[in-house]
Amino acid sequence: MAKLQVAIDLLSTTEALALVAKIAPYIDIIELGTPLIKQEGLAVVTAMKAAYPDKLVFADLKTMDAGELEADIAFKAGADLVTVLGAAGDATIAGAIKAGKAHGKGVVVDTIGVADRVKRAQEAIALGAEFVELHAGLDEQWTAGYSIQVLIDEAAKAGVPVSIAGGVNINNVAAVIKAGAIVAVAGAAIYGAEDPAAAAKSLREAIDAVA
Numbered sequence: 001m002a003k004l005q006v007a008i009d010l011l012s013t014t015e016a017l018a019l020v021a022k023i024a025p026y027i028d029i030i031e032l033g034t035p036l037i038k039q040e041g042l043a044v045v046t047a048m049k050a051a052y053p054d055k056l057v058f059a060d061l062k063t064m065d066a067g068e069l070e071a072d073i074a075f076k077a078g079a080d081l082v083t084v085l086g087a088a089g090d091a092t093i094a095g096a097i098k099a100g101k102a103h104g105k106g107v108v109v110d111t112i113g114v115a116d117r118v119k120r121a122q123e124a125i126a127l128g129a130e131f132v133e134l135h136a137g138l139d140e141q142w143t144a145g146y147s148i149q150v151l152i153d154e155a156a157k158a159g160v161p162v163s164i165a166g167g168v169n170i171n172n173v174a175a176v177i178k179a180g181a182i183v184a185v186a187g188a189a190i191y192g193a194e195d196p197a198a199a200a201k202s203l204r205e206a207i208d209a210v211a
């Protein structure tokens, strides 16, 4: 069954916890976004895992160097999954995966900014990543001409476990899952909705109707 990951790009632990209190029944993975972790530190990871021990807590570290060290810190703080950038060297990805194995946790490789996302996804899975995020970041999404269809097409070609992040919403989530993504990542479509619970519920239902 494909998973729904909420990407929380709010800026306080209080707001993040309040959001998850509304949407918890509909989501599988709770992502603490990079800006949130920069604002609140890894304490937000610890607080979220304490509040939702049965959910997967995803720390979007976007590590570029010192893979083993940064991943180890986040796993100790309570993360189940951490991100390392696909743009980083193989040694950085391998280091984070080593920390993941030591903790019995996983590493997700984020392809933001990578020119050939499909090739890097295949390489990252060969290195031992749990799955790879085919990702167009917020700045890329706001660039004229952006379409999530690029990521959907890449997911269909990748042949390895991938998630899609970058403007997932109720209009495209079925296509995301039909393309083979094992995780749909939705940020603004949930936290920016007038009724986040209703938005998360609709996304969940749309995913389950495909998967």
Ligand SMILES: O=C([C@H](O)CO)[C@H](O)[C@H](O)COP(=O)(O)O
Residues within 6 Å of the ligand: 007, 008, 009, 033, 034, 035, 060, 135, 136, 137, 138, 141, 165, 166, 167, 168, 185, 186, 187, 188, 189
């Ligand atoms: O990972 C993200 C970004 O780098 C800021 O942290 C976003 O959470 C991701 O792009 C998903 O965002 P939405 O487009 O709002 O779904």
